Amino acid sequence: MSTTVKTGPAIPAGPVRGLSLRRPLGDRAFALLALAAGLVVLVILVLIAVTMTQQSTSWFSSEGWSGVFSTDWDPAHGKLGAMAFVYGTVITSIIAIAISFPVSVGVALLLTEVVPRRVAQPIVYVIDLLAVVPSVVWGLWGFLILVPWLQTIYAHIASAVNGIWILGNLFGFLNGNYVSGASFFTCGLILAIMITPIVTSLSREVIATVPATDKEGAYALGATRWEMIRGSVWPHSQTGIVGATLLGLGRAMGETIAAALVIGSSPTITSHLFTPGYSMPSVIANQFGESSGVFRAALIGMGVLLFLLTIIVNLVARAVVERNARRMRGTA
Amino acid sequence: MMEQPEQEITTTRLPKLETTAKAPARQDTPASMIFDVRNVSIYYGAFKAVTDVSLPIYENEVTALIGSSGSGKSTVLRSLNRMNDLVPGARVDGEMYYRGTPLYDKAVSPAAVRRRIGMVFQKPNPFPKSIYDNVAYGPRISGQRNKAKLDEIVERSLRAAALWDEVKNRLKQSGLALSGGQAQRLCIARTIAVEPDVVLMDEPASALDPIATLAIEDLIRELKRNYTIVIVTHNMQQATRVSDRTAFFSVLTDSKNDTRTGVLVEYGLTQQIFEDPHDSRTQAYVTGRMG
Amino acid sequence: MAVTTQQSVDLREPSGWRRAKNQIVTGGMWFAFLCMLVPLGFVLVTVIAKGASTISWQFLTNGTIPPNILPASIGGMGAAVVGTLVITGLASVIAIPLGILGAIYISEYGTNNPLAAFISFLADVMTGVPSIVMGLFIFTIWVLHYGYSGLAGAFALACLMLPIVIRSAYEMLRLVPNELREASYALGATKSRVTLTVVLPAAIGGIVSGALLAVARAAGETAPLLFTILTVESTNANVFSGANTALSTQIFVNATQPYVGAQDRAWGSALTLIAIAFILMIAARLTTARFTRYSR
Numbered sequence: 001m002s003t004t005v006k007t008g009p010a011i012p013a014g015p016v017r018g019l020s021l022r023r024p025l026g027d028r029a030f031a032l033l034a035l036a037a038g039l040v041v042l043v044i045l046v047l048i049a050v051t052m053t054q055q056s057t058s059w060f061s062s063e064g065w066s067g068v069f070s071t072d073w074d075p076a077h078g079k080l081g082a083m084a085f086v087y088g089t090v091i092t093s094i095i096a097i098a099i100s101f102p103v104s105v106g107v108a109l110l111l112t113e114v115v116p117r118r119v120a121q122p123i124v125y126v127i128d129l130l131a132v133v134p135s136v137v138w139g140l141w142g143f144l145i146l147v148p149w150l151q152t153i154y155a156h157i158a159s160a161v162n163g164i165w166i167l168g169n170l171f172g173f174l175n176g177n178y179v180s181g182a183s184f185f186t187c188g189l190i191l192a193i194m195i196t197p198i199v200t201s202l203s204r205e206v207i208a209t210v211p212a213t214d215k216e217g218a219y220a221l222g223a224t225r226w227e228m229i230r231g232s233v234w235p236h237s238q239t240g241i242v243g244a245t246l247l248g249l250g251r252a253m254g255e256t257i258a259a260a261l262v263i264g265s266s267p268t269i270t271s272h273l274f275t276p277g278y279s280m281p282s283v284i285a286n287q288f289g290e291s292s293g294v295f296r297a298a299l300i301g302m303g304v305l306l307f308l309l310t311i312i313v314n315l316v317a318r319a320v321v322e323r324n325a326r327r328m329r330g331t332a
Numbered sequence: 333m334m335e336q337p338e339q340e341i342t343t344t345r346l347p348k349l350e351t352t353a354k355a356p357a358r359q360d361t362p363a364s365m366i367f368d369v370r371n372v373s374i375y376y377g378a379f380k381a382v383t384d385v386s387l388p389i390y391e392n393e394v395t396a397l398i399g400s401s402g403s404g405k406s407t408v409l410r411s412l413n414r415m416n417d418l419v420p421g422a423r424v425d426g427e428m429y430y431r432g433t434p435l436y437d438k439a440v441s442p443a444a445v446r447r448r449i450g451m452v453f454q455k456p457n458p459f460p461k462s463i464y465d466n467v468a469y470g471p472r473i474s475g476q477r478n479k480a481k482l483d484e485i486v487e488r489s490l491r492a493a494a495l496w497d498e499v500k501n502r503l504k505q506s507g508l509a510l511s512g513g514q515a516q517r518l519c520i521a522r523t524i525a526v527e528p529d530v531v532l533m534d535e536p537a538s539a540l541d542p543i544a545t546l547a548i549e550d551l552i553r554e555l556k557r558n559y560t561i562v563i564v565t566h567n568m569q570q571a572t573r574v575s576d577r578t579a580f581f582s583v584l585t586d587s588k589n590d591t592r593t594g595v596l597v598e599y600g601l602t603q604q605i606f607e608d609p610h611d612s613r614t615q616a617y618v619t620g621r622m623g
Numbered sequence: 624m625a626v627t628t629q630q631s632v633d634l635r636e637p638s639g640w641r642r643a644k645n646q647i648v649t650g651g652m653w654f655a656f657l658c659m660l661v662p663l664g665f666v667l668v669t670v671i672a673k674g675a676s677t678i679s680w681q682f683l684t685n686g687t688i689p690p691n692i693l694p695a696s697i698g699g700m701g702a703a704v705v706g707t708l709v710i711t712g713l714a715s716v717i718a719i720p721l722g723i724l725g726a727i728y729i730s731e732y733g734t735n736n737p738l739a740a741f742i743s744f745l746a747d748v749m750t751g752v753p754s755i756v757m758g759l760f761i762f763t764i765w766v767l768h769y770g771y772s773g774l775a776g777a778f779a780l781a782c783l784m785l786p787i788v789i790r791s792a793y794e795m796l797r798l799v800p801n802e803l804r805e806a807s808y809a810l811g812a813t814k815s816r817v818t819l820t821v822v823l824p825a826a827i828g829g830i831v832s833g834a835l836l837a838v839a840r841a842a843g844e845t846a847p848l849l850f851t852i853l854t855v856e857s858t859n860a861n862v863f864s865g866a867n868t869a870l871s872t873q874i875f876v877n878a879t880q881p882y883v884g885a886q887d888r889a890w891g892s893a894l895t896l897i898a899i900a901f902i903l904m905i906a907a908r909l910t911t912a913r914f915t916r917y918s919r
Binding site: 024026027030031033034035036037038039040041042044045047048051052054055102103104105106107109110114123126127128129130132134135136137138139140141144145193196200224226227229247250251253254255256257260261281284285288289300303306307310311313314315318 | 641642644645648649651652653654655656658659660662663665666667669670721722724725727728729731732738739741742745746747748749751752753754755756757759760763764782785786789813814815816818819839840842843844845846849850871874875878879886889890893896897900901904
């Protein structure tokens with residue numbers, strides 16, 4: 001038994017009224033709002049480049065191009081060569097990725113190839129916890145705890161390798177019997193700890209794109225896990241992992257606070273890693289407050305250098321990861 | 333228990349399943365024409381998906397579009413409510429009139445079109461909201477805010493979709509928790525909640541099990557009384573069970589350019605198409621020799 | 624009839640050097656994990672051990688930070704706690720809506736749109752800009768004209784948060800199945816309606832989670848604040864003018880002080896800061912767990 005279904009006024013036959021509504025105002029306004037929000041990103045980046053360069057022109061003009069990159073740094077007497085800081089930035093970042101690379105790749109492989117799902121969870125939590133500890137806390141711990149502790153360790157290493165060819169140059173004594181806990185190496189170490197989470201997650205993503213069939217094929221031939229990794233995983237993902245490491249490099253270069261606290265605050269160019277040094281972000285953080293005039297312009301100028309440097313490293317890293325991803329998509 | 337004078341809440345029980353006995357031959361006396369499709373070709377960029385389709389669709393009928401895959405039936409269906417506008421590079425040549433108004437006129441708003449011409453999709457796609465909010469979605473974005481009215485619309489639509497009794501005690505539950513057949517009926521309820529003129533259905537039962545499929549077919553026969561329905565189906569028996577008129581599409585292969593374009597081969601009363609097809613391609617398809 | 628093999632089959636693991644290499648490598652991987660675990664454990668244990676004794680209700684709420692020479696039992700870091708919460712909160716209010724809208728632009732208005740693709744690229748580039756550059760940037764365009772303030776610090780943190788929010792929100796929006804958008808369009812919704820009533824609510828769990836992680840990151844940042852708030856020692860209720868203070872900058876300043884009191888305060892602040900970051904991180908995880916299901 002059914003009663004008639006009447007669901008509202010009957011629709012008249014003939015031309016329909018009301019079909020021709022213009023695009024409602026709200027819809028257009030929202031689209032513009034979204035566009036404006038997107039453009040903010042562009043505006044900010046452009047402003048950063050423009051205004052900061054403006055503020056640092058007095059540095060470039062007073063030193064000239066050769067002076068800007070000279071090793072002569074003595075702000076009290078008007079000498080503002082930034083080479084020592086560029087050197088420090090580069091060296092500490094290289095140390096950072098040298099230490100972080102094996103650890104990150106190791107843990108990434110652990111997560112993708114070795115452990116079952118349930119064990120992977122707590123490992124990922126550890127990585128997340130590592131990532132969420134603020135930079136200044138690493139710096140505090142580094143300065144008050146790690147630096148004194150490493151001082152004694154460095155002293156032992158240095159006396160052991162002093163005089164031995166390359167090792168002596170890297171890890172030996174610079175001036176007499178002095179090594180410093182706050183040094184290039186310590187800075188690199190702390191930076192390594194800080195960039196490891198991101199390099200690990202990115203490496204994990206890269207390794208995850210390796211087709212399962214390749215891995216299974218290797219196992220089916222009787223390979224051990226290491227042989228499978230070397231034969232199937234590594235060739236596919238090495239480019240991507242390099243890209244991930246480069247991204248870590250970019251992060252290490254820009255990391256400021258932890259570096260400022262443990263690097264030793266002494267502008268030096270030397271191969272001895274256990275001596276105090278300085279880097280661009282560290283000097284900016286430590287000395288900006290008391291700076292003025294051309295000195296301040298120099299610090300801002302170093303900020304511009306840092307900006308350009310990290311953008312370039314980032315772009316290269318992304319290009320590398322993207323190339324790897326594209327090759328993987330092709331074979332999948 | 334508020335009752336508005338001009339609207340009644342229905343109680344519908346699903347009619348019994350039809351037997352397979354042939355119905356007597358129908359006289360062709362169509363009601364008014366809802367869609368007037370004239371020489372329409374549809375392009376996606378440079379690719380011609382469908383060529384020269386002419387197809388009148390009549391009020392309160394179920395019109396089935398059948399044919400093998402790639403023959404453009406879904407493309408034609410989606411052009412009826414301008415869903416093709418969402419595909420970048422889509423273009424409609426020819427004339428398409430909806431109740432006398434050119435559908436693709438510059439001054440016509442696609443959103444207004446779609447409020448009058450609704451669509452049910454192949455894979456049920458309820459929103460991740462409650463059952464109530466799913467059905468109330470359409471009326472709400474049309475401006476209806478009154479809670480009592482919304483309650484009424486929701487109940488009415490769910491009844492018309494033969495889903496009310498199953499969900500009336502759990503309207504706050506997520507729409508995602510329903511089974512396939514229920515979810516599709518929810519999508520149908522959601523579509524008719526805005527009181528459209530036409531309901532387009534793109535293979536509405538192909539993702540469902542046979543029992544749910546029959547329930548949907550019963551629903552279609554019920555809905556026909558108040559709506560015009562155009563349904564794409566690859567199931568010929570379904571077409572015979574539910575539709576009044578059938579349009580058969582086929583594929584034109586152009587081996588020179590390696591393209592496949594859909595073309596309308598034959599269109600007529602369902603009984604005639606299946607029992608006495610005029611075109612040989614139609615005959616090959618409906619007798620199962622092809623497609 | 625059973626078939627008997629003539630020779631015995633050796634099913635032991637590959638012997639000798641192959642096996643040893645495999646085990647060494649696996650051991651190496653676990654050692655790598657240990658290398659991550661040790662510093663984490665070390666720093667957490669140290670911060671908790673040294674900070675717990677300093678933490679007290681007074682420490683967290685007393686509004687005047689005493690001179691460094693005084694022991695930690697006098698006064699408290701309330702000013703810094705308030706500073707961190709307020710400045711980070713203000714930065715979030717600026718960056719999160721802006722970031723979500725930007726992600727909506729790239730995701731929903733981005734098909735066949737080269738400008739949107741470019742903006743997406745720029746947002747990725749911006750995630751790599753060091754936080755100190757953001758601080759210097761706000762210094763040059765705001766502080767030089769309007770002086771130090773909590774607002775300036777909030778701007779700097781917002782610049783830091785914006786690309787992070789955009790990226791994570793975009794990933795979440797992308798995950799919403801297209802069939803939901805289609806269903807909404809088919810019911811006569813305009814693009815803005817589709818986005819606001821279907822797409823955004825579907826993705827909101829992941830978006831909120833990503834936003835909380837961005838807030839956690841911002842709360843711990845120091846460098847952007849160094850040049851914008853000019854760390855002071857008392858609560859400045861007006862975040863829009865006048866120098867301000869925050870936990871992170873206080874830690875930085877106190878870390879290098881020779882006085883035990885200052886160092887104690889630094890540890891206590893570090894513990895507080897870590898607690899704030901952890902709470903936000905846990906909240907982010909809980910949000911993800913509760914909200915992400917888009918389709919049957």
